[in-house]
Amino acid sequence: MAHTPSANQSAPDATRRSERSRRAIYDAALALVVEVGYPRTTIEGIAARAGVGKQTIYRWWGSKADVLLEAFLELGEQAARAAGHLSYAIPDTGDLAADLKQVLRATVDELRDPAFEAPSRALAAEGVVNEELGRRFVAQLLEPPLQLYVDRLRAAQQAGDVRADVDPRIALELFVSPLAQRWLQYTGPITYEYTDTLVDYALYGLAPR
């Protein structure tokens, strides 16, 4: 999970690591990405802002994307702790459509929060062009929340609200991926109405009943 420095020399001793510096680096990285954008966020800039030597960054991370990924994960964990740990779970009121619409509306809100948007766009962009990072991005950031949809859809299958032969991991993409693409690539506006429509189309299909 953690970055293993490219073994060029001997690995640094993690027990001696400065917690203070680690945190300052995370804060600086996130702040800079929000303030000046990812391309103009530099390792030198992060180090300066964090009051840290560049080597301290290079010792523990392999690239600015690595730094940002960990910083963003840490941010998520903090947010989760702040929200009392139960933040992420899809409600099950018995009305699948309503439950999905609610969660997607919350996601729409989140996608508009600059503190979230700047770093996650940066990481997503990097991941598009850097497969290794992309896979880590997915495994660590994207997949866990998606798993909640899998769970909810399985419950719906139990309740008979979703066909039993449907693969939930694929099914969720019908409403999640369109939103993701609109957000990532600016292919269309992102509204509650839009996500509501996605849920309806996905659940009941395009063909007449």
Place this chain on the structure above:
Amino acid sequence: MAHTPSANQSAPDATRRSERSRRAIYDAALALVVEVGYPRTTIEGIAARAGVGKQTIYRWWGSKADVLLEAFLELGEQAARAAGHLSYAIPDTGDLAADLKQVLRATVDELRDPAFEAPSRALAAEGVVNEELGRRFVAQLLEPPLQLYVDRLRAAQQAGDVRADVDPRIALELFVSPLAQRWLQYTGPITYEYTDTLVDYALYGLAPR
């Protein structure tokens, strides 16, 4: 469409522009992106490889992403000319599901062609983080083929194969966006079986009939 240099001086005279250099720059840019990757593709590198002065690039384009976007468009046009101009159109055999599956399978093939993959990934990544470029990327590269889906879905609506109240521009995202996301973000494998399934789910929905 073409880049208008930021008017810092007098605009260059496009009629005197060297066609030879333009082509050499496109070729160099595409080749470098394939060979060394987008981040290590530099303007200096393109100029050197194209046997062109740097200023000739800065005169006509605003960034390496601009160069690449135009180069990629040109590449697409060439390919279209080679294929006899009629390449892009979604068949209408009367069987909507079959038609969509066929086109998506062709897209899957295309997504695996390195000459296509490297530059389009690069542009997509840049567009994620650079809204202006992202919108041009969408308008010039993404939207035209998507419009073909809109046309085909409208025909299906006429034929009664798709509900009349469905918005085709949104409907197409049900099967196109999941594929796009898997490709962009490595969120899952890309196979014919997968795209076939997407078409089935999208057309008939997840809920039992």
Place this chain on the structure above:
Amino acid sequence: MAHTPSANQSAPDATRRSERSRRAIYDAALALVVEVGYPRTTIEGIAARAGVGKQTIYRWWGSKADVLLEAFLELGEQAARAAGHLSYAIPDTGDLAADLKQVLRATVDELRDPAFEAPSRALAAEGVVNEELGRRFVAQLLEPPLQLYVDRLRAAQQAGDVRADVDPRIALELFVSPLAQRWLQYTGPITYEYTDTLVDYALYGLAPR
């Protein structure tokens, strides 16, 4: 004579070289050596002070010692031009001892001028440990004035004031080298009395007559 950059790439085009930058670099290098000392004079510091990019230094010189050597040569030429070109020549009044004493006294004065001392000490030190530079230092800076002693001694041989079988190039070291060593290595005080004594000892020997 001029530095030929280490041929790692293609040689830069000297005709396009910026005279203004060259001068600014010389000035900055000399000023810094005087102000902060040679070890704390850095290429980065020279570049900053000269208002020049580091690469402009690396393009034309191989090391800070190279820069300083050329700067010092230029300084010497300027000084020579200022003094009307005739500065360096050893007088020939017919009294060899007196002539040598006078020139050595002038040298003593020069050795105490900080604008001269700082860079020449720096170059001498570098030359002790870097043979290549040392030889250039000698050839370009040390040997030309020494040649004047050779000339004066040969005239003295003609006049019968110096034995004909004496090698002037070695003979001059008898009074020049002791002064040089005292200056370089702080092996003793440097005074007019001292240099006068050196001339006497050298001319008439240590053994009784």
Place this chain on the structure above:
Amino acid sequence: MAHTPSANQSAPDATRRSERSRRAIYDAALALVVEVGYPRTTIEGIAARAGVGKQTIYRWWGSKADVLLEAFLELGEQAARAAGHLSYAIPDTGDLAADLKQVLRATVDELRDPAFEAPSRALAAEGVVNEELGRRFVAQLLEPPLQLYVDRLRAAQQAGDVRADVDPRIALELFVSPLAQRWLQYTGPITYEYTDTLVDYALYGLAPR
């Protein structure tokens, strides 16, 4: 004589000092100067090679020049012990010229021994630019052997081979300094013939008798 750390903290307790480390540091310093040269000899490199913590060096010495100076002194003492303590003394056969020539020829040999040359050049160079170290270099390394010349010259004065009014401390520079300068600054070749000539010129002068 030994470096007194700049009293930033409490002075270390020299009685508890590790002899083993001290020796290892000397050996490492001398070896590195010979192998990679003085500028590329670093405190970190010495510590690593000696199997010693950096702090152990900083605790007992003030700079790498300090380390090297002590290491070189120690080396000299070892050599002296090996040679039976009587190595340094200028013979007195009654023939002053012959005695001086012999000793200078031995010096020529010594100047060519790489184990001697590398560190002493390094120290000399450092001393040129660092007066404090230069003076210690002279006092500890240069002056003691020079004193032997003073002694020999005084004996020669007693014997009537040198004029009584000659200052031996200056006189010795007539043949020692030229050799020193040729060695330090590469101003000329160093041969037995050259040193022999120096002795002759110095003893009998340049002027005809």
Place this chain on the structure above:
DNA sequence: ACATAAACGAGACGGTACGTCCCGTCTTCCT
């Protein structure tokens, strides 16, 4: 057919950031 003005190739320039090497200080754990 030729003058002339633009685009062009080349690349020097002032800069920014890179990733690395050491500096000298500091902290930790061991002997």
Place this chain on the structure above:
DNA sequence: AGGAAGACGGGACGTACCGTCTCGTTTATGT
């Protein structure tokens, strides 16, 4: 308490490119 180990904040290294700016050298009309 000294020592081995090495993380730390920092400064400089030498390199790679950035985007701007001259330089001659084509080239391509427009008289």
